[in-house]
Amino acid sequence: MKGFTAKFREIQGGIHILSLKSKSRLKKSARKTLNAINQSIPVLLGVVSAISLLNAAVPEGAYSEIFSGNIFLDPLLGGIFGSIAAGNPITSYVVGGELLSEGVSLVAVTAFLLSWVTVGLIHLPAEIDLLGKKFALAxxxxxFIVSIPVAILVVITVEIIGALS
Structure with missing residues (x-):
C-alpha cells in the first residue's frame, strides 16, 4: 500500500506529463479566447454608444417614474422591457450598471437582465424557424415567467447577505 507522499508524487507526475501533451491545446484555447474577446469589443462599444444616445434622448428622471420601487410591479415591467429588447450576457453588465445609476431598483434591473438574455421577442421568428413554434413559444x-420570481429572490438573498455581513 502506497503512502500519501508516493500517491501525491504519482499524481503530480501525471499532471506534468499531461501539461506537456496539452501545450498545443493550451495555445489553441488561448487563441480562441483572444478571438472571442476581439469579437466582443465592437459589441461592447456599440452598447456603450447606444446607452449614450438613449441617455441623451430620455429625459432626466424618466426611469424613476416608470420604475417606482415596487417589489412586484418593477420586476414585471423590467421583464417586459427586457423581453422586447435582446442582448447578450457580456453587455448586460454595462446596461445594468447604467440603469442602477439612473435610480432603477435592483429588482427591476435583475428582471430586465434575466429576460433580456433569456427571452427574445426580436429573434423569436428565427427561433421558431429553427426550433419549432411550440418549443420556441414555450x-x-x-x-419570462421564471425571470420575475428569480429577480425577487435574488434581491431578497442579496439583502439578507448584506444584513449578515
Whole structure:
C-alpha cells in the first residue's frame, strides 16, 4: 500500500506529463479566447454608444417614474422591457450598471437582465424557424415567467447577505 507522499508524487507526475501533451491545446484555447474577446469589443462599444444616445434622448428622471420601487410591479415591467429588447450576457453588465445609476431598483434591473438574455421577442421568428413554434413559444414564456420570481429572490438573498455581513 502506497503512502500519501508516493500517491501525491504519482499524481503530480501525471499532471506534468499531461501539461506537456496539452501545450498545443493550451495555445489553441488561448487563441480562441483572444478571438472571442476581439469579437466582443465592437459589441461592447456599440452598447456603450447606444446607452449614450438613449441617455441623451430620455429625459432626466424618466426611469424613476416608470420604475417606482415596487417589489412586484418593477420586476414585471423590467421583464417586459427586457423581453422586447435582446442582448447578450457580456453587455448586460454595462446596461445594468447604467440603469442602477439612473435610480432603477435592483429588482427591476435583475428582471430586465434575466429576460433580456433569456427571452427574445426580436429573434423569436428565427427561433421558431429553427426550433419549432411550440418549443420556441414555450421556452420564451417559461423564461419570462421564471425571470420575475428569480429577480425577487435574488434581491431578497442579496439583502439578507448584506444584513449578515
Amino acid at each position: 421556452r420564451n414564456l417559461i423564461c
